[in-house]
Amino acid sequence: MSRTTSAPDSLDDEAVLLVGHGSRREKSNEQVRELAADLEGRLGVPVDAAFLELAEPAIDEAVDGLAPTVSSITVVHLSLFAASHVKNDVPLAVEQARERHPGLTIDNGAHLGVHPAILDLLDDRAAAVEDELGVDREDDEVAVVVCARGSSDPDANADVHKLARLLYEGRAFDRVEASFIGVTEPLLDETLHDLAKTRPDAVVVLPYMLGDGVLTGRIKDGAREFDDDYPYVDAAPGEPLGTDPRLLDVLGDRWQEARTGSVDMSCDTCKYKVELDGYEEDQGGARAMLRALTHQAEHADRGDVDDDPHVHDAPEKHVAVCTNQTCAADGSPAVLEHLRQAARDSDDCDARITRSSCLGRCGDGPMVAVYPDGVWYGGVEDADADRIVSDHLDRDRIVSDLVDQTL
Secondary structure, eight states: OOOOOOOOSSGGGEEEEEEEOOOSSHHHHHHHHHHHHHHHHHHTSOEEEEESSSSSSBHHHHHHHHTTTOSEEEEEEOOSSOSHIIIIIHHHHHHHHHHHOTTSEEEEOOOOOSOHHHHHHHHHHHHHHHHHHTOOTTTSOEEEEEEEOOOSOHHHHHHHHHHHHHHHTTSOOSEEEEEESSSSSSBHHHHHHHHHTTOOSEEEEEEOOSSSSHHHHHHHHHHHHHHHHOTTSEEEEOOOOTTOTHHHHHHHHHHHHHHTTOOOOOGGGOTTTSOOTTOTTOBOHHHHHHHHHHHHHHTOOOSOTTTSOOSSOOOSEEEEEEOSHHHHHTTHHHHHHHHHHHHHHOSSOOEEEEEESOOSOTTSOSOEEEETTTEEEOSOOGGGHHHIIIIIIHHOOOOGGGEEEEO
16 A cells, blocks of 8 residues: 655654544544644654545645645554555545645555554453443453444454454453444344353443444444343443544554555455455456456366366456446446446347446546456446447447547
């Protein structure tokens, strides 16, 4: 996520941009700004806050404001896990900012992730609930549920399970379970009811959230409802991470990693870079291209099926349709379905048509990329799908008036 650059001449010539999600609740946005101010005091470097959505300033506005005063900006993510915002939205905003400000060095950091300071913070949150319930993990059977938001990204969900396991290791909890409030399983309600069968003395529910927002409220409500439903188990929720100073330890490490070119992302389990079971359709632009090129070599047309029992022969074309936020708003899902239908109706089309993550041309979409030809179509409308299929995919003739770029 980071690029190798020279360090600024001095810290006075450097700034940090702390990027939060943004919320309709101004209290949550103020927490981001408070952390930015505290981080500035910790690092001795100017730190501004920016938001992905629902709050101002946006990343581009914040960078534009800093650009005249510094030569280097380090983007630090106030995101718990690496899901689509960290992997797609922020990197795209950074690339666009680099294009607008070619003389400015912009380094992009990693998410908060799994960090010893966060484990220490969760441990203290659990201890506070134990005090409230009048139990002690050393003498009583205390179970903990770490409840996160839940994501469609398996990499992010896996980190919740890793945090839960690390919180369990070396501590006297009876067990520590990972759970989610939505999107994926196991859901909090299911996890709590399963725990009730083991009859612990107490259940501590830890909201793995930064702020005390709507989802945190649902987690707390779930813990209280469980406590009412099972009188033989004492249960209570803890507090979210908030603006605890230990978060500054994590943010400081992520800042240092980014500015020294040592950002470590979990690319081996990223659904946009490798094929994971159940996520085969979630292909990023670069991986879609790589798949199209290598897939033909690996699955060339077979002379004898018995001698070369591959699952299928190679398609002639691979079409990637960007369905990331901007293109989706411009109608790319309809384009995708129309392309698939037109391909099904065609007797000559031999193509695999899939959705893609961001292709890096926001504002010029919907984007449709055809590989291995390396032709990218921009501003594609639903009605254009028939022409792309009948001309390009059927007869190998480029639809020139739709071409955005060629690679």
